[in-house]
Each structure stands twice: as structure tokens, then as C-alpha cells.
Amino acid sequence: MISNQKQNPIAALFRHQIVIPIAALLLLTIFNVLRDTSFFEVTLKNNSAGNPVLAGNLISVLDNGSELAILAIGMTLVTAACGGQDISVGATAVIAGSVVMRILSGGEASADVVHAPIIIAFLVCCLAAMACGAFNGMMVSVFRIQPMVATLIMFTAGRSIAGWINENKSIAITDPNFAIAGTFIPGIPVPTPVFIALICFIITWAILKFTNLGLYVQAVGINEKTSRLNGLNPTLIKFGTFVLLGLCVAVVGFIKVSRNGTINYSVVAKDIEMDAILAVALGGNALSGGKFNMPASILGAYVIQYLTTTLYAMExxxxxxxxxxxxxxxxxxxxxxxxxxxxxxxxxxxxxxxxxxxxxx
Amino acid sequence: MSKTRPPKRGLFGNMTDTNLLMMITIVVYIGMYLFAVFGLGEGFRKPQTLLDMLNNNAALIILSCGMSLVMINGGIDISVGGVTALVSMVCAVYLEHHTGNIALAILIALGIGLAFGLVQGFLIAYLDIQPFIVTLAGMFFARGMTTIVHSEPFNVTNPDFVSLKDTRIIIPLLGTYNKKGRYIDAYIEIGVIVAILVVIGMFLLLKWTKAGRSFYAIGGNKQSALMLGINVRRMTFCSYVLCGLLAGIGGFVYFMHIGSGSPTNASGDEMNAIASSIIGGTMLTGGVGNVIGTLFGVLTLALIKMIVTSAGLDQPWWTGITIAAMLCIFLVVQSIIVAYRKKANMKAAAGEKG
Structure with a gap:
């Protein structure tokens, strides 16, 4: 390969993967500086509960970008192993959110106090989303259907199933304890999703560092046949990436409903699948599978959210x-x-x- | 897709994958229709029900034909729904606010579709960018532009257009008598004629032209196609241009059917088009598919929706769930058949050698 030869350092830099999201980030920042520096203002305000919280465009990027970054983790793994993308993450997130609302409201249209422990609701929604992930994974790994088509099924059915779970009622839960996950922990001015995302990053880093998952996923993505001859089980690994993505989706779905306190089946997490896929692409990962770079994907997710927020700021x-x-x-x-x-x-x-x-x- | 199959290989052994998958769809469609006629009664026995299915889905048939072509070539185009919405909105604004004439509106529709096809085709074929990402951006762009052009839904009252929209082509002998004994003619809209012409045109193109066979070759195996001397880049480019053009035509047919401009027009049609193509036996891996199958794919999808509503499952969630279940069954059946045939092929090949 030509790239193995000694090269001009700038030329070498252009081949490095993480340079794409960083360049995009810099470009956007320069654009914002030139346009209006008030974009970067961060203020400390009291929110409706009386706690001082940080507010501003950058905080909103961190806050909303965290959801996207969590999704990008799972999406990167699926992309790398299967060479395709899961387009059902938005629909599955709504299912997860709907399950949470069903359990916490106890089947009623509104609840001031939750009817069940929040942790139980979270665990059940994880199971539900992982089951959806397992379904997608089975279609892809066992029946060998292309990921985009296989997840088209969940994409079509997801919002309908979510509506079915709660019989299309728009449930409102106003319990302040429930809202913590999507808004702020009392006394801490930084939005909670940022901490949740950080925990996810650390777990992902630990898994990639101390287990062979990353290597196996890339091996399957680069050449399935060879990886099988080397003693891996491609079916199981592909299936596993989808279940992991399901877990990521559950976390996002939980944050979404916690943030809003209500659920609207056709609007929640709309187009989030597109943003998640774009995050992976922006991170410079080949969408046809193989090698991946997790930090680049995560940075890509924040850049996408940065772009969205910039556009909103431009009215x-x-x-x-x-x-x-x-x-x-x-x-x-x-x-x-x-x-x-x-x-x-x-x-x-x-x-x-x-x-x-x-x-x- | 090997064309040189050994003879006598059991049931359906001498059929190509394309024909087998298409046959399954057609059989399922006819089976479902018969079930509806005998099981669900009255409404389904009128010929007009069948014709309405065509009337309501003419645009989707055209879009799905383009989608099938791109999928046979091994790609995907998810911008078709967005292009449809953009075309209908631009034409509506042009006819309503600028009192334009129909001929120019049609040209605008074709121009928009062609422009999308050219840009997307260039990016995909000549710059080697993933089709999914390019057409995803295309969809975003088209949807965004639709609201930039005009953000509120409105009806078009341009007299020329309304007369074109209300043109009905009466089909003799298929009319029925209503309860009062009055004879009601069976009719189709102009869009259906366009759709049928597109299906025939695409069928001929794919079956009997050099270009058509190259699409299959590229979808089946890019490397071999290159070695056969096919200009892979140019043919891939052509497939997207043609798909864009069909999206433009489909957009205008959609506009003729619905008669209004709205940002929510054709929402989800890209997924409907993909689903129809798949149900019709086109495989996303490329190299397998047929527009006749696609036509039946669209009709099957429409029939499922009708059966679900008339069977009393009128809660809004049932439509989505049944379509997904149907898609799931079709995909699994396709996958099993293809895996089984592959195994049988290999066995046959091994037997020949031994």
C-alpha cells in the first residue's frame, strides 16, 4: 500500500480517522465565532425546582449529544460486525420509553408519584429493548438478511408496538424523582445525561480494553469466513452486537421519557436513527464494516448535535x-x-x- | 446467479431465484385476495376495489420500480419519498401562486427528479461514497427544502390542473350497480396508465436490453461484471439517474392523485417502496429482482392494509404491526429458500465433479 511509505506529515494526518470529526468541530466553532460569539455563553440559572443549573447552547450540545453518543457506541459495534446499520433504534427507543411509562404509571393516564420502583422500570425496559435487539440480531445473523432490511421490520412496527403497549394514551408522570435521569440531579448543575454517557463510555472503554470483543467484532466485519476458520463464531458475535445496541437504546429511551415526562409515540426519538448512523459515518468508520474507532464515533455524535444546535441558534x-x-x-x-x-x-x-x-x- | 444449472434438481429446480421469489409473491397475493373475497365479503367483490388499489398506489408503483432497479444494481435509494414530497410541493406552489401551465409543471417535476439522480449518482458511482449515506442526505435535503419552499399544506385550485386531476378513464363492463340500482362505472386515474407504462418499460429494459442485463451483472458480482467489460461506474450512475427520474415522475403522479402540496406528503414512502420491492422478490444484495414482482409487492402491501382495516382491527397500531409481520415472514422465507438452493447447487456441483 502507498500509505506504508514515508509520507509528508500533513498528508499522513489527512489519512488519520479521528481528524474528520475534529476538523468538523473546528470548522463549526470557527463558523460560530465569526457569526455570533454569544453562542458560547453559559449561564447559571435557577430551574423550576429552584436548583442552580447551567444553561446555554454548549450545555445543550453536551446534554442532547450524550443520548446520541450512547447510541453511537452500539451503532459502531453493529456497523463494524455486520457491515450494515440498524435503522430501528428510534422505534426501539420509543418501545423502551413506552414500557417505562406503562410500569411507572400503573396503567393510568397520569401519575404524580411513580407506581413502581424506577430501577425496576429501567431493568424491564432494558430487557424489552434487548429483546428487540435480539430479534434484529437473529434476523441478521441466523437468517442472513441484510441489517438495513432486517431492521426495517422493527422500524415499521416499533412505534405501533409502543402505542399498543399503552393503548395510545399519552401518559404524563410528574414525579420529580423520575425526572432526574433526563434533567438534573438536585444540587449538581450539569445535566444528568452527561454523567450517564460518561458511565457508558467508561464501561465501553473497559470492555474494549480488557476483553477481545473489539478484535472479534473487527475480525468478523473484515472477513466472516476467515474469522470462522480462526475459531470465532460470527453468528454469535453479530447477534451479540445487536443485543448490546439494544441495551444502549434502552438507556436512551429511558432518558428521553424521563426528560419529557410524557410520551408521544410518533414524535419521540424521530430521525434519531439517522443521526446515530451519521455519527458513525462522521467518525470516519467504514459503513461497510471492519475496523472501527470508538472515540471518533462518540466525537462524531457530539459534532452532529453541535451542528443541530448551531442551526437552531440561527433560528x-x-x-x-x-x-x-x-x-x-x-x-x-x-x-x-x-x-x-x-x-x-x-x-x-x-x-x-x-x-x-x-x-x- | 449462475445461469448454467444442472437439469433435474427437484421442485422449482429449473427456476431462477428471481422467478421463484416473484412466483411466491404472486401466489400469496392471489391467495390473500381470494381469502378477502370469500372471507370478508361484499367490498372486495367489486372490481372497483381492485382498481382503487391501483389508483391509490400508482405513485408508489413508480417509486418502487426505481427502487427495484437500484436494488438490483446492488444499491439503495432512500431519497425517493422526499423527492416525491418536494416535487408535489414545488408543482403545487408553481401552479397555484404563479398560475403556471401543466406542461412546465411536468418538466419541473422531471427536472427535480433528474437533478437528485445526477448528483446522488455521481457521488455514489464516481466518488465511491456509501449509497445509504448519500441518499439519506438526499432525503433530508428534499424534506427540508419542501418546508422551505412552502410550510403550510394547501389545495391547488388551478382549473387546468383540477380538470387533469379529475380525469377518469372509464373501464367498460366492470361497473357495478349500487343499492339504488344505479350503474356506477369502474374507472382508473391517469396515474395508473403512467404507472403501467413505467412497469412495462422497466420490464423490457431489464429483460431484453444490454443495459438491463448489466444491472443484474453488477448487482450479482461487481468484480465479474468489471471483467466482462461492463462499465460498472457508468451503469451504477445510470441506475441512480433513472431512479431519480422515476421519483420525479412518481412525484407528479402522486401530486395528480392528491392534488395538494404539503410537507407531510409521501411520508414514509421510501420505506414503503423498499418494503414493496422486497416483498416482490428483489434482494438488497443485488442481482435478483423483477419489476412485475415489485408491482405485486405494492399491491400486496395495499391489500394487507385493506384487509386489516376491514377485519375490524381498526386501532391505529395494527396496520404497522401486520405490515411488519408480513415483511418478516417474506424475508425469512426468502432467506430460507436461498440458503436451501445454495446448498442444493453446491451438492449438484460436487456430484457432477465426482
Missing amino acids: VQATALPAYKAVVVIALVVLSAPKVRDSVSGLFRKMSPAKQSGGAA
């Missing part, structure tokens, strides 16, 4: 948002396309012929 209509997002995404993807990157790094190489000849010698 772009919520429904028109996708058009601007699409332009940015296309620009990013074109810039990170191997062909374009090759020609860019080739350009740098031409500019410094002395170094190239040194490398050849």
Missing part, C-alpha cells in the same frame, strides 16, 4: 433543519471520501518533492 425552522444538515453532511462525506482524500494528500506530496525523494531512498 432555522425545525422542519427545514434537515436540508441544512444534509448539505453539511454531504460536504463532510465528500471531503472524507477515500478518493478525494487521496487526491488531497497527493497534492501535499507534490508540494514537497524533497521529502518524497528522501522517503524513496
Whole structure:
């Protein structure tokens, strides 16, 4: 491969994966600085419960981006192992949220006090979402259906099933203890989802560091046949990544309903699957599977949320948002396309012929 | 897809995967229709019910044909629903607020579809970017642009357009008598004619032209297609351009059927188109599929919806769940059949050698 030769350091930099989300982050920041520096203001305000909390665009990026980052963890694993994406995460998150609401409200339309311990509701919603993940995983690994098509089933059914669980009632839970997970812990000014995301990152880091999961997932993604000949079980590994994604989705679904206190089956977590996939793509991971870079995906998730928040700050209509997002995404993807990157790094190489000849010698 | 199969290989052994999967869909469709006719009664016995299914889904048939083409070529295009919404909104604004004429509106519709196809095709074929990401961005862009063009739903009252929209083509001999004994003609809309022409055109293209066979070759195995001397990049590019063009046509047909511009037009149609193609026997891995199957895929989807509502499961969640269950069954059956045939093929090949 050409990339093994000694190269201009700038050209080498352009091949590094994490450079894409960082470059996007820098570009967005420069754009915001030029546009309006008040974007970066962070203030300490008292919220409705009387606690001092941080507010501002950057806090909102951290807050909402955390949900996306948790999803990006699972999505990266699925993408790497199966070479396809799960488009049902939004629908599954609604199912998880609906299960939480059903358990906590005890079947009534509104509840001031939760009817069951919150931890039980969380565990059951994890099970429900993992069951959905297991279904997707079974379709992909056992029946060998392409991930996007297999998850199309859950995508079509998810919101209907969520509505079915609660008979389409829009339940409202106003218990302050329930709201903690999606808003703030009393006395701590940083939004709780940030801490939840941090816990998830640490667990993921530990798993990737101390077990062979990462290696196995990449091996299956790069060449399924070879990995089987090497004694791995590709079916089980693919299945496992989907169950793990289900767990991530459950956490996100729980945060979503906790944040809102109500549930709207057709609106909650809408288009979140697209954002999660974009986060993985923006992290420079090949969507066709194989190698992955977890920190890049997580950073990609925050960049996507940063972009969304920037557009909101520019008072772009919520429904028109996708058009601007699409332009940015296309620009990013074109810039990170191997062909374009090759020609860019080739350009740098031409500019410094002395170094190239040194490398050849 | 090997064309040189050994003869005598059990049931359906001499059928290609494409034909087998299509046959399953057609048989299921007819079975379901017969069940509906005998089990659910009255409504399904009128020929008009069948024709209405075509009237309501003409646009989806056109979109699904484009989708099938791209899927046969081994790609995917999820921007078709967004393009449909954008086309209907732009045409509506043009006809209503600028009192434009129909011919130009049709040209605009085709232009929008073509533009999407050209850009997406270029990015996918020549820059090697994942089709999923490119067309996802295309969908986002189209949906966003729709609300930028106009954010409120409104009806079009342009007289030329309304007369075109209300044109009904009467089909003789299929009319029925209503309760008062009055004869009601059976009719189809213009969109259905367009859809049928598109299906026939695509069928001929895929079956009997060099370009059509290249699409199958590329979807089956890109490497071999390249070695056969097919210009893989150009054909991939063409498939997206054609799909975009069909999305433009589908958008206008949708607009003719619905007669209004709205940001929520055609929401979820990209997934309906993918589902129809799959039910019709097109495989997302490429190389397998047929537009006749796609036509029946669309009709099957429509029939499921009708059966669910008329069977009394009228809570809103049942439609979604039954469609998903149906999709699930079709996918599993496809997967099992293909795996079984692969095994049988290998056995046959081994037997020949031995």
C-alpha cells in the first residue's frame, strides 16, 4: 500500500480517522465565532425546582449529544460486525420509553408519584429493548438478511408496538424523582445525561480494553469466513452486537421519557436513527464494516448535535433543519471520501518533492 | 446467479431465484385476495376495489420500480419519498401562486427528479461514497427544502390542473350497480396508465436490453461484471439517474392523485417502496429482482392494509404491526429458500465433479 511509505506529515494526518470529526468541530466553532460569539455563553440559572443549573447552547450540545453518543457506541459495534446499520433504534427507543411509562404509571393516564420502583422500570425496559435487539440480531445473523432490511421490520412496527403497549394514551408522570435521569440531579448543575454517557463510555472503554470483543467484532466485519476458520463464531458475535445496541437504546429511551415526562409515540426519538448512523459515518468508520474507532464515533455524535444546535441558534425552522444538515453532511462525506482524500494528500506530496525523494531512498 | 444449472434438481429446480421469489409473491397475493373475497365479503367483490388499489398506489408503483432497479444494481435509494414530497410541493406552489401551465409543471417535476439522480449518482458511482449515506442526505435535503419552499399544506385550485386531476378513464363492463340500482362505472386515474407504462418499460429494459442485463451483472458480482467489460461506474450512475427520474415522475403522479402540496406528503414512502420491492422478490444484495414482482409487492402491501382495516382491527397500531409481520415472514422465507438452493447447487456441483 502507498500509505506504508514515508509520507509528508500533513498528508499522513489527512489519512488519520479521528481528524474528520475534529476538523468538523473546528470548522463549526470557527463558523460560530465569526457569526455570533454569544453562542458560547453559559449561564447559571435557577430551574423550576429552584436548583442552580447551567444553561446555554454548549450545555445543550453536551446534554442532547450524550443520548446520541450512547447510541453511537452500539451503532459502531453493529456497523463494524455486520457491515450494515440498524435503522430501528428510534422505534426501539420509543418501545423502551413506552414500557417505562406503562410500569411507572400503573396503567393510568397520569401519575404524580411513580407506581413502581424506577430501577425496576429501567431493568424491564432494558430487557424489552434487548429483546428487540435480539430479534434484529437473529434476523441478521441466523437468517442472513441484510441489517438495513432486517431492521426495517422493527422500524415499521416499533412505534405501533409502543402505542399498543399503552393503548395510545399519552401518559404524563410528574414525579420529580423520575425526572432526574433526563434533567438534573438536585444540587449538581450539569445535566444528568452527561454523567450517564460518561458511565457508558467508561464501561465501553473497559470492555474494549480488557476483553477481545473489539478484535472479534473487527475480525468478523473484515472477513466472516476467515474469522470462522480462526475459531470465532460470527453468528454469535453479530447477534451479540445487536443485543448490546439494544441495551444502549434502552438507556436512551429511558432518558428521553424521563426528560419529557410524557410520551408521544410518533414524535419521540424521530430521525434519531439517522443521526446515530451519521455519527458513525462522521467518525470516519467504514459503513461497510471492519475496523472501527470508538472515540471518533462518540466525537462524531457530539459534532452532529453541535451542528443541530448551531442551526437552531440561527433560528432555522425545525422542519427545514434537515436540508441544512444534509448539505453539511454531504460536504463532510465528500471531503472524507477515500478518493478525494487521496487526491488531497497527493497534492501535499507534490508540494514537497524533497521529502518524497528522501522517503524513496 | 449462475445461469448454467444442472437439469433435474427437484421442485422449482429449473427456476431462477428471481422467478421463484416473484412466483411466491404472486401466489400469496392471489391467495390473500381470494381469502378477502370469500372471507370478508361484499367490498372486495367489486372490481372497483381492485382498481382503487391501483389508483391509490400508482405513485408508489413508480417509486418502487426505481427502487427495484437500484436494488438490483446492488444499491439503495432512500431519497425517493422526499423527492416525491418536494416535487408535489414545488408543482403545487408553481401552479397555484404563479398560475403556471401543466406542461412546465411536468418538466419541473422531471427536472427535480433528474437533478437528485445526477448528483446522488455521481457521488455514489464516481466518488465511491456509501449509497445509504448519500441518499439519506438526499432525503433530508428534499424534506427540508419542501418546508422551505412552502410550510403550510394547501389545495391547488388551478382549473387546468383540477380538470387533469379529475380525469377518469372509464373501464367498460366492470361497473357495478349500487343499492339504488344505479350503474356506477369502474374507472382508473391517469396515474395508473403512467404507472403501467413505467412497469412495462422497466420490464423490457431489464429483460431484453444490454443495459438491463448489466444491472443484474453488477448487482450479482461487481468484480465479474468489471471483467466482462461492463462499465460498472457508468451503469451504477445510470441506475441512480433513472431512479431519480422515476421519483420525479412518481412525484407528479402522486401530486395528480392528491392534488395538494404539503410537507407531510409521501411520508414514509421510501420505506414503503423498499418494503414493496422486497416483498416482490428483489434482494438488497443485488442481482435478483423483477419489476412485475415489485408491482405485486405494492399491491400486496395495499391489500394487507385493506384487509386489516376491514377485519375490524381498526386501532391505529395494527396496520404497522401486520405490515411488519408480513415483511418478516417474506424475508425469512426468502432467506430460507436461498440458503436451501445454495446448498442444493453446491451438492449438484460436487456430484457432477465426482
